[in-house]
Amino acid sequence: MRKYFNVAMLATLVLACTTKGQEETVDYTLLSDAERLEIAKEIARETIMVDGHVDLPYRMKVGGFTLQREVLDVSVRTPDGNFDFPRAKEGGLDAPFMSIYIPAGLQQTPGSSKALADSLILMTERLAETFPDKFAMAYSPADVETNFAAGKISLPMGMENGSALEDDIANVAYFHGRGIRYITLTHGKANLIGDSSYDTVRLYNGLSEYGEQVVAEMNRVGIMVDLSHVSDDTFRDALAITKVPVIASHSSARKFTPGFERNMSDELIQAMADNGGVMMINFGGSFIDSAYAAGTDKVREHLVNYMAENNLSRRDSAFQAYAAEYAAANNPFPTVQRVADHIDHVKNLVGIEYIGLGSDFDGVGDSLPTGLKDVSMFPNLIAELLKRGYTRDEIEKICYKNVFRVWKAVEDYAAGQK
Incomplete structure (x- = not known):
């Protein structure tokens, strides 16, 4: 059965195990995403x-x-x-x-x-x-x-x-x-x-x-x-x-x-x-x-057409709500x-x-x-x-x-x- 660690205690342990000139003794790849993020914050x-x-x-x-x-x-x-x-x-x-x-x-x-x-x-x-x-x-x-x-x-x-x-x-x-x-x-x-x-x-x-x-x-x-x-x-x-x-x-x-x-x-x-x-x-x-530019162009084109088809402007709350929902569903960002x-x-x-x-x-x-x-x-x-x-x-x-x-x-x- 897996042993679960307190994240803060784990971060302290990992950092304590690392001394200058020595390699880490903890394999970070085996930790959970949450554990790694806490350690990353400590490193930062x-x-x-x-x-x-x-x-x-x-x-x-x-x-x-x-x-x-x-x-x-x-x-x-x-x-x-x-x-x-x-x-x-x-x-x-x-x-x-x-x-x-x-x-x-x-x-x-x-x-x-x-x-x-x-x-x-x-x-x-x-x-x-x-x-x-x-x-x-x-x-x-x-x-x-x-x-x-x-x-x-x-x-x-x-x-x-x-x-x-x-x-x-x-x-x-x-x-x-x-x-x-x-x-x-x-x-x-x-x-x-x-x-x-x-x-x-x-x-x-x-x-x-x-x-x-x-x-x-x-x-x-x-x-x-x-x-x-x-x-x-x-x-x-x-x-x-x-x-x-x-x-x-x-x-x-x-x-x-x-x-x-x-x-x-x-x-x-x-x-x-x-x-x-x-x-x-x-x-x-x-x-x-390189896919980012193509993705944003596609989202932008769709939203411009939506505004025209529904007689809306960028300031209209109805458009802003739709744009937010559509962009989230078709997220072009890497x-x-x-x-x-x-x-x-x-x-x-x-x-x-x-x-x-x-x-x-x-x-x-x-x-x-x-x-x-x-x-x-x-x-x-x-x-x-x-x-x-x-x-x-x-x-x-x-x-x-x-x-x-x-x-x-x-x-x-x-x-x-x-």
Whole structure:
């Protein structure tokens, strides 16, 4: 007859059996889902968790961040969005990289990209200054560790779109001084640095000459090179130039989304591993499952036809009730298991040392998978990995050790250039 354990006691026992440098003595795959989830919550609380990409700053800009808490205050639970302090603490998220997102459209107006970057950096700093008991800036792995010990959520910053560098190489050092610790070379369009995966126009067939200088200068000052969003040729060119490991702050495996260049092919995953870099898995529906887009299109088409046939609008309570019921019955969203599939694929292809988490929370709208709708749900992913036989040490590598290794390597190289 099976012996049933008190879940909290079991979690304590499992964690007590795990010491640094030793393998777990408990086979997590034999536990119930409820038992695994409780253990996952404990792991999330006790392990530093880094997320490579959270679009909170731009969400605050759109939402009208104020000191008076009139519009958007993420120090308390918010009714929408994917990130706030209470939910981050529930999910064990300790260091979400704040995305200093620069829309590609601003590239047409010189100076506007840099101005927006400065504004979003100030907004992020203001968040830490306004709620110093909850948030703190972080410019290094050591800062994250200090903030974690104090129970604070770190706010490291990465700039999404190198267009904010404008045409001045000196801005690389400038933004390092402002606290930026990675730069995504391109976004939705080719820029002065190189070609984008989303852009059908290929201006350089990879990096421009200026882009080559940018990558070298990022190495010199200590900014991680982020290859999410770039074209395959830009990706290869950057790897050929960089002297240190790179990251992909929020990308997934192209194996599950054939033809979607924004994700990484097996060839690029292997090349990044050879470089020592880290691929941080994006959670967005279109990133993790090619069936998602087709499924949402089908649901959307049905609901538009239903409105027309019944002379309803989106605001009508009758339509809203029907839409909720229909969407639930025809749910197009992938699940947390699909995110784990991407992690499995990268692990099987190149090893556990090259995987991280880059959710794209607050950046991919309502496309997030069932079980990973906001930052409180990270334990669901950890529990799924435990179910698949991942060890605590492997999970710690995914949560922070791998990206810390790259971050420190970039710091060390830059220190040697001074």
